[in-house]
Amino acid sequence: MESLQKAIAAISPLSDEGMSAFSQGWKHWSTTKDFVLLKENTISDYIYFIEKGVARIYYYKNGREITEWIALDGQFFxxxxSFFQRTPSYLTIQTIEPSHVYGIHHDDLMKLAGEHHxxxxxxxxxxxxxxxxxQERMDSxxxxxxxxxxxxxxxxxPQIVxxxxxxxxxxxxxITLETLSRIRSQR
Amino acid sequence: MESLQKAIAAISPLSDEGMSAFSQGWKHWSTTKDFVLLKENTISDYIYFIEKGVARIYYYKNGREITEWIALDGQFFxxxxSFFQRTPSYLTIQTIEPSHVYGIHHDDLMKLAGEHHxxxxxxxxxxxxxxxxxQERMDSxxxxxxxxxxxxxxxxxPQIVxxxxxxxxxxxxxITLETLSRIRSQR
DNA sequence: GATAAAATTTGATATTTATCAATTGCAGAC
DNA sequence: GTCTGCAATTGATAAATATCAAATTTTATC
Structure with a gap:
């Protein structure tokens, strides 16, 4: 919880009251390796924060898995x-290490955002x-x-690698696995 | 001004008071073809709304112009x-037709956002x-x-084309101009 | 520690798009 | 209307990366 509060304060400092109201909105999960937080085709209800561990977000495109994002200790994902449009997600989210994850539900967050400027x-x-x-990723x-x-x-x-x-x-x-492998070998 | 207010209301309805406070923050420009709204290497102070006309946002990469975005009547850009980080922009913005453009200054917008939830x-x-x-564009x-x-x-x-x-x-x-030309010819 | 399964590497070839160069088309200035 | 310059097309070739198919290495399990 403390690391979550620190991460929040680093983005935008909150008053004690705001922080305490906000903190109460979060649930906690202790997950195993390959635990699924969000299943494809369901509406994503949570913004997550990974306190410790690794999560990956992926989807299927032309029959193969595409990893869209990898979140390590201390990141939101x-x-x-799906979360903002309230539509079924084409994404799956899983922790690929035993992890500690916090999540706040869409409705709770919106309620809090409505109550606290x-x-x-x-x-x-x-x-x-x-x-x-x-934007930076697109450019890349x-x-x-x-x-x-x-x-x-x-x-x-470097931790991801x-x-x-x-x-x-x-x-x-x-890129493909093969191309990555070739890049790595020539160093 | 009316089209701007409509566009705003479509995103998130405002109270009369909020709308009137917000409306006052916007400046207006009547531009000629190839009028430069934002120069490369300056800090971008405005969020723009194009009431009528076409604007394009571009930058230089490896010595050639890359168009990053094209905004037509009724769009924000x-x-x-640069706007959010307050850093010099690598982007240039110009209207490529005579246009009517509104813009709100960063500081005014932030002040309003602080005052009005x-x-x-x-x-x-x-x-x-x-x-x-x-995200959709990246996927594309x-x-x-x-x-x-x-x-x-x-x-x-279709209007852009x-x-x-x-x-x-x-x-x-x-893509390159040549590739686009070939795509168009085989239809 | 032996074995099966999964992950990674290596090789040969194909595909898409870029690049460079030349030509053609077209719109505005006079 | 003709000239000039920019925009678009066409052609030949090159580069980067994907694809498909093995082979090899690493990891996990009993």
């Missing part, structure tokens, strides 16, 4: 489209940060070579 | 990174919609062929 602001800032990331996929993307990942999240199977990393980088 | 909520919804779009660039992306554009914004030079459309779709 969610199925953006500062929580609305926090949410706005979270979405904005996510948008900036999304469009203009950087497979090699450059891998090296950037090595630099920015250590803790996550290469199959997942490959599709996360938007 | 901005340099996301409902404007904060509106802003959050705008950013969320933008995030969802960004990563998995759809040049052909599919062009056909989708034809379907979703009519009013915007192909050079701009090509980089907007993430």
């Amino acid at each position: 969610l199925s953006i489209t 500062e929580i609305e602001r926090l949410l706005r800032k979270m979405v904005t940060a996510s948008l900036i990331l999304s 996929i469009q203009f950087e070579s497979a090699q450059q993307r891998y090296e950037k990942l090595l630099k920015t999240s 250590q803790r996550v199977p290469l199959t997942y990393i490959a599709s996360f980088l938007g | 901005l340099s996301i990174t 409902e404007i904060e909520r509106l802003l959050r919804k705008m950013v969320t919609a933008s995030l969802i779009l960004s 660039i990563q998995f759809e062929s040049a052909q599919q992306r062009y056909e989708k554009l034809l379907k979703t914004s 009519q009013r915007v030079p192909l050079t701009y459309i090509a980089s907007f779709l993430g």
Whole structure:
């Protein structure tokens, strides 16, 4: 809980009252390896925060798994489209290590955002940060070579490379497993 | 002004008071063809709304122009990174037809969002919609062929194809002018 | 520790799109 | 109307990465 509160405060500081109201909204899960938090085709009700562990978000495209996101200790994650549009998710979310995960339900969060201006602001800032990331990632996929993307990942999240199977990393980088393997071998 | 208010209300309805406070924050420009709204390397101060006309957002990558976004009548647009992070923009924004454009200054918007909970909520919804779009676009660039992306554009914004030079459309779709030309000829 | 299963690597070839170069088409200025 | 310059098309070739098919290495299980 403390790490969650710290992560929240780092995005947008809350008053004691706001923080305490907000903190009460979160549930907690202790998961095993390959525990499914969200199943494909269901509406995603939660924004998650991973206190310790690794989660991956993936979907199927042309019959194969595409990892859309990998979240490590201290990060928020969610199925953006499903959560905000309240539509069935094409995404599946699972923890790929035993993990500690917090989650806040959509309805609770919206209620809190309606009641507390500062929580609305926090949410706005979270979405904005996510948008900036999304833009950067798009630029990366469009203009950087497979090699450059891998090296950037090595630099920015070396932990991912250590803790996550290469199959997942490959599709996360938007390349095939074989291409990733070749990139790694020539170093 | 009326079309702007309608566009705002469609995202998140405001009280009369909120709408009137918000409306006062917007400036108006009547621009000529190729009028520059934002210059590269300056901090982007405005969120824009194009009432009538066409704007394009572009930047330079490896010595050539990349069109990042094209906004037509009734759309909002901005340099996301620069506006929210208050850093110099690598983007340039210009109207490519004589246009009517509204803009609200960053500081005014933030002040309003701080004073009016409902404007904060509106802003959050705008950013969320933008995030969802960004995700869809990323998926499109990563998995759809040049052909599919062009056909989708034809379907979703046929106006763009009519009013915007192909050079701009090509980089907007993430392909070269030559590839776009070949796609068009085989139909 | 032996064995099965899964993950990763390696190789040969195919596909998509980019690049560079030349040509053609077309709109505005005079 | 003709000239000039930019926009678009067409052609030939190259580059990056995907695909399919094995082979090899690593990991987990009994």
